[in-house]
Amino acid sequence: MKVFFGKHGFILILVAIFVLIFGLGGVYSRFMTSELEEHIEENATGAEYALYLEMFPGADTLTPYTPGEVSKTYPLAGGRGDFAPTVDKALKILQGTSEKGVVYVINTKGKEPMKVGVGISLENDACVGIAVLEQNDTPDYFSQLGDPFYSQFDAKALSDLALAVDTFAGVTYSSKAFEIALFYARELYAADYDFVIPTVAMTLVKLEYNFDPTTFIASPYIANIIYGDQDTEAAVMLSASFDYVGLVGGGTDLEADFQAAVKALAQGAGTLNTQASFVSFDEENNTLVMQTKGYNPNAIQASIVLNDTLDIVVSITFVSMETYANQGGYGDYTGGPAPAVENNLRNQYLADGDPNVDGVAGATVSSNAVRSLLQLLDGFVEAQNGGE
Amino acid sequence: MARFAGGKAPFLRISDQPNQGTGIIMRDFMIGLAPVILFSWYKNGIQVMIDGNIGFFEMLYPLIFILLGGLMSLIMEGITLYIIHPDSRSLKGVMAKLSTSYPMVPGLLLAMVLPLYTPVWVLIFGCFMGTVVGKMLFGGFGHNIFNPALIGYLTIAVTLTGVINAAGGVFNASEVLVDSYAGATPLTLLSRIKELDYDKLVAPYGTLWNFFLGTIPGALAETGALAILVSYGWLVYRKVIKWFTPLIYVGTVFVLSWFIGIASGEPGIWFPLYSILSGGLMFGAVFMATEPVTTPRNPLGKVVFALFLGVFTVLFRYISTLPEGVATSIVFLNIFTMPIDNWTAVIRARGIKKQTAIKASVFAVLFIALVLYAILKAGSMYTAFIQGPIGIGGWF
Numbered sequence A: 001m002k003v004f005f006g007k008h009g010f011i012l013i014l015v016a017i018f019v020l021i022f023g024l025g026g027v028y029s030r031f032m033t034s035e036l037e038e039h040i041e042e043n044a045t046g047a048e049y050a051l052y053l054e055m056f057p058g059a060d061t062l063t064p065y066t067p068g069e070v071s072k073t074y075p076l077a078g079g080r081g082d083f084a085p086t087v088d089k090a091l092k093i094l095q096g097t098s099e100k101g102v103v104y105v106i107n108t109k110g111k112e113p114m115k116v117g118v119g120i121s122l123e124n125d126a127c128v129g130i131a132v133l134e135q136n137d138t139p140d141y142f143s144q145l146g147d148p149f150y151s152q153f154d155a156k157a158l159s160d161l162a163l164a165v166d167t168f169a170g171v172t173y174s175s176k177a178f179e180i181a182l183f184y185a186r187e188l189y190a191a192d193y194d195f196v197i198p199t200v201a202m203t204l205v206k207l208e209y210n211f212d213p214t215t216f217i218a219s220p221y222i223a224n225i226i227y228g229d230q231d232t233e234a235a236v237m238l239s240a241s242f243d244y245v246g247l248v249g250g251g252t253d254l255e256a257d258f259q260a261a262v263k264a265l266a267q268g269a270g271t272l273n274t275q276a277s278f279v280s281f282d283e284e285n286n287t288l289v290m291q292t293k294g295y296n297p298n299a300i301q302a303s304i305v306l307n308d309t310l311d312i313v314v315s316i317t318f319v320s321m322e323t324y325a326n327q328g329g330y331g332d333y334t335g336g337p338a339p340a341v342e343n344n345l346r347n348q349y350l351a352d353g354d355p356n357v358d359g360v361a362g363a364t365v366s367s368n369a370v371r372s373l374l375q376l377l378d379g380f381v382e383a384q385n386g387g388e
Numbered sequence B: 001m002a003r004f005a006g007g008k009a010p011f012l013r014i015s016d017q018p019n020q021g022t023g024i025i026m027r028d029f030m031i032g033l034a035p036v037i038l039f040s041w042y043k044n045g046i047q048v049m050i051d052g053n054i055g056f057f058e059m060l061y062p063l064i065f066i067l068l069g070g071l072m073s074l075i076m077e078g079i080t081l082y083i084i085h086p087d088s089r090s091l092k093g094v095m096a097k098l099s100t101s102y103p104m105v106p107g108l109l110l111a112m113v114l115p116l117y118t119p120v121w122v123l124i125f126g127c128f129m130g131t132v133v134g135k136m137l138f139g140g141f142g143h144n145i146f147n148p149a150l151i152g153y154l155t156i157a158v159t160l161t162g163v164i165n166a167a168g169g170v171f172n173a174s175e176v177l178v179d180s181y182a183g184a185t186p187l188t189l190l191s192r193i194k195e196l197d198y199d200k201l202v203a204p205y206g207t208l209w210n211f212f213l214g215t216i217p218g219a220l221a222e223t224g225a226l227a228i229l230v231s232y233g234w235l236v237y238r239k240v241i242k243w244f245t246p247l248i249y250v251g252t253v254f255v256l257s258w259f260i261g262i263a264s265g266e267p268g269i270w271f272p273l274y275s276i277l278s279g280g281l282m283f284g285a286v287f288m289a290t291e292p293v294t295t296p297r298n299p300l301g302k303v304v305f306a307l308f309l310g311v312f313t314v315l316f317r318y319i320s321t322l323p324e325g326v327a328t329s330i331v332f333l334n335i336f337t338m339p340i341d342n343w344t345a346v347i348r349a350r351g352i353k354k355q356t357a358i359k360a361s362v363f364a365v366l367f368i369a370l371v372l373y374a375i376l377k378a379g380s381m382y383t384a385f386i387q388g389p390i391g392i393g394g395w396f
Helices: A002-055 A147-153 A172-192 A256-269 A340-352 A364-384 B022-050 B056-084 B091-098 B105-112 B120-133 B148-159 B161-167 B186-193 B208-213 B225-237 B244-264 B270-277 B281-288 B299-318 B326-334 B337-350 B354-381
Strands: A061-065 A086-095 A098-109 A113-121 A126-135 A202-209 A221-227 A232-238 A244-247 A276-282 A287-292 A300-306 A313-319 B195-197 B384-386
Touching: A002 A061, A002 A086, A002 A098, A002 A113, A002 A126, A002 B056, A002 B091, A002 B120, A002 B161, A086 A172, A098 A172, A113 A172, A126 A147, A126 A172, A147 A172, A202 A256, A202 A364, A221 A256, A232 A256, A244 A256, A276 A364, A287 A364, A300 A364, A313 A340, A313 A364, A340 A364, B022 B056, B022 B105, B022 B225, B022 B281, B056 B091, B056 B105, B056 B120, B105 B120, B105 B148, B105 B281, B120 B148, B148 B161, B148 B326, B186 B195, B208 B225, B208 B270, B225 B281, B244 B270, B244 B281, B244 B299, B244 B354, B270 B281, B281 B326, B299 B326, B299 B337, B299 B354, B326 B337, B337 B354
Parallel strands: B195 B384
Antiparallel strands: A061 A086, A086 A098, A098 A113, A113 A126, A202 A221, A221 A232, A232 A244, A276 A287, A287 A300, A300 A313
16 A cells, blocks of 8 residues: 555645545635625625615605515506516615605516616605516617606605506607506505505496597597496596596586596506597598508508598508517518508508408517407497497 | 758757746746736725725736636646556655646636636636646646647637636626626627727726726726736746747737728727727737747747737637637647748748748738638628727827
8 A cells, every 4th residue: 555655645635635626626616706796786786785775865765674565466468468566575774763655666567578667755655666677568669768767756746646657659658658557656655654545436337448539639538437436327538648637518527536547547548449540530531541550660551531420431542651670570571661560551451341350470569450450440430320 | 951951050958047937937927927816816806905895805806717717727737647657656756747847837827717716626626627638648847749738728618608707707796886897898799880999998997097907897907908918028028938929810800900990980099099908819819829848949930920829819709600719729729830841940940941931921912811701701890980089198
């Protein structure tokens, strides 16, 4: 043994050192990687917390806490069903030892999942800011949300019954995500603090499109409601953003609380597809102009000629700037340029009168948009014919 | 005459005299590496700790990693010598061989051109490929054809880049927090955008002064142009390397980049400066293109070798999908070291005469053809060009 180690000892030592370095080096490398990941996370958290502190001038500390459990669902934009937001974390905002507000980090959803932080001031029960932490919505649309949109969250009283977010034109899906987050934050705030969400006695019986050519531009929707202590029934006209416009057929306007309530209920209903809308109606030429939102930020516009009794579609002409590539359809789009898809769906509709036309492969977004327009048009035509 | 063509008379035997020989060369070479190693440690360790982004043990990692590369190469060469030389199976025998074979150099150089967050096992694998495969299997020091460190580097680059990126990649803990870097080194950015735009290629990293100082993202030791120049001065002073090899190599890349810029729309003189200060060009020029075994020995051979290195680096860097090009071009030209050495030795000994004119013409025609191809091809690939700042003051 002694002879063996005398002859081969040093090489065994070399091998041992090699193995030792291999093992310890691996541990050291792993330590470096995990530390780097931790540093990145710490930095991201630091940047995130700085955003929250900015919402509360003078605040200097954040303390995570466990919020009350609240389970609510809200309709997604575009009639895509209901969504249940969740709270990622909650933070108390302190100035010294004095509690100034709270931030709820909420998992919401626009077109895709989104994470936002909603800051609420304890001093006046108002939303004082909103911070986008993660979002995956279509960049072309989401980037349109600028300061005018975000500034509405700088002082938004939670006592406002409707608490509606002013939707940015063309970015309805993402706008809705903020509204869901705001509504859910109010529910969490009510559960955690001494705050009561305002309520008004009102039931939304029905929400439908307004097919009256004389009023449908200013008031594209009609809501049938029952409200007040006396269960009063009313049909009210609503704007494209569900603001109260007036009673159908005129009469004394609803009080402000009821106006806000009907807006909140209509916004929350999510039963109408708001993708397509009426633009104008030329009574002399029986020409209806409609639009619908597809993939391109510029809406698809359709000029529709009807017969004299307005119950038969004579022709539909599209003006479109759609680009069909990369619309998330099944398979690649192989047809011609715009308005090829629009015309395809139009021809299907004109052939059999069924507005539930088949989409074109590779142009799913545009197809859905045109289908919405045809469905709205079909409803209009049916309405002119007494529903026959 | 041909017998002595590989060198220049008189042949003085001084290597066996005190304070001469490979031992002294190795010592000088190690001293030459020191500024670059220290800069690398400062940039990726000390400075990052001063920034408050890492702790003490993370601060030590760059230095330990580089030294570990040298140590692993030493151990592997020792083990290999033990295995392949039964007559030297003793500590004394192995040490005697190690003392004249620069055993630590491949590992040291390899570690210096790897990203900071390279796992140690990847470094060990690279050392194995460099020392055992690239050096010892060819017969050891003096017999290897390819630069051992670069064999290790290229093997890792081809097979384990994903592992390195998953472990943290090239950015240190301060750089990874800089949004403007967008996760790319300057050369990676160029290969992505194909635009010679100062605002996109230089501005995200500061100015060209940052490129010169080395405070830009890059492999451990490759970014420190200033530190490399200090090493260059020392190595030239100590006559460890020839002064003109790095100069011609870098100069060729500079001039070609300038012409490529002009062919593409005249982005300004900042572009060739950016080109020579980015990536591992300076490091490769000083420490690898001058490697005594795998590069030509006679001065004219070194000149030709450096000229072709410059052209191939530009070709690989701007025309292929490789963002770097230095390692590939050096290893590629290692193949031609012997013919270059032989031909240039003859040309040098005999001058341009009838017998040597063909050889000289081959070099010249090949060089000119490659230069023209590089300029025209690269000039057509980079289509968007925006002027850099006016005047040299704006670049620094």
